[in-house]
Amino acid sequence: MAGIVRNWTEPRVNFQLGWEILRFGSGWYIGKAQYQLTEDAGAGANEMKVFSTGMKQRIRKMLLLCVRKQVILTFDDGPHLSYTPLILDVLRHHRINAIFFVLGERMQIRGARELIQRASAEGHLIGNHGFSHVDMRKLSRDQIRSELLRTRELIAEFEPRRPLFRPPYGAYNSDVVEIAKELGYEMLLWNVDPQDWNPKRKPTGWIDAAIDQMRARRRSICICHDSQGTTAEGLDQLVTRVRAASRFDFVRYAI
Numbered sequence: 001m002a003g004i005v006r007n008w009t010e011p012r013v014n015f016q017l018g019w020e021i022l023r024f025g026s027g028w029y030i031g032k033a034q035y036q037l038t039e040d041a042g043a044g045a046n047e048m049k050v051f052s053t054g055m056k057q058r059i060r061k062m063l064l065l066c067v068r069k070q071v072i073l074t075f076d077d078g079p080h081l082s083y084t085p086l087i088l089d090v091l092r093h094h095r096i097n098a099i100f101f102v103l104g105e106r107m108q109i110r111g112a113r114e115l116i117q118r119a120s121a122e123g124h125l126i127g128n129h130g131f132s133h134v135d136m137r138k139l140s141r142d143q144i145r146s147e148l149l150r151t152r153e154l155i156a157e158f159e160p161r162r163p164l165f166r167p168p169y170g171a172y173n174s175d176v177v178e179i180a181k182e183l184g185y186e187m188l189l190w191n192v193d194p195q196d197w198n199p200k201r202k203p204t205g206w207i208d209a210a211i212d213q214m215r216a217r218r219r220s221i222c223i224c225h226d227s228q229g230t231t232a233e234g235l236d237q238l239v240t241r242v243r244a245a246s247r248f249d250f251v252r253y254a255i
């Protein structure tokens with residue numbers, strides 16, 4: 001994005017003014033801009049382009065240091081009889097409300113329903129992650145609908161008024177979007193992916209990755225998996241480190 005400064009007469013000059021109020025897109029920023037004459041300034045020949053390559057990012061980084069950042073934690077692929085309770089304990093201890101995107105097939109396991117009942121009672125949101133964790137782009141419309149409805153049958157009593165859906169692998173096409181909408185679902189993906197499932201990020205590499213990504217965002221929706229033992233074990237460390245980094249708030253997703 002570039003702004004135009006007019007009435008500059010000296011050609012081929014790079015320069016930097018002091019602090020300025022700059023406008024980029026719809027936002028106003030305080031920062032220092034690099035200016036340079038454009039080669040093709042045209043008949044006026046007095047036009048300057050504000051080169052903002054990299055600058056917007058620098059300004060954004062600077063602003064991010066000043067504002068409070070929001071973090072929403074989400075846990076997919078559960079419930080898991082051992083790990084989900086550990087995660088619930090950590091969240092309760094730290095008074096954090098998260099979202100659990102559960103799989104229908106895992107809800108059928110004995111004891112799973114009680115776990116999700118507990119999660120719901122403790123203020124967490126329960127979302128639909130389909131029934132069998134398939135890539136829904138490979139399914140027919142009927143199969144997509146069935147994936148959602150079979151899971152809904154098992155979690156309906158825990159679903160919020162505006163129910164949430166996250167497709168497995170974040171994979172969707174227009175059929176998935178349409179059917180989810182038909183069934184009243186809001187599709188919620190993520191913007192922080194620490195890959196807690198990835199052996200290379202275990203046991204704690206995923207925590208560093210999560211924090212790195214959160215620092216670069218005003219509002220993070222972080223995908224974790226309560227199907228992973230190392231996630232259950234490391235969650236307390238993640239929360240403690242994020243809180244220690246200051247200017248982060250764990251927030252409940254507003255529905």
Ligand SMILES: [Zn+2]
Pocket residue numbers: 076077129133168169
């Ligand atoms: Zn998943």
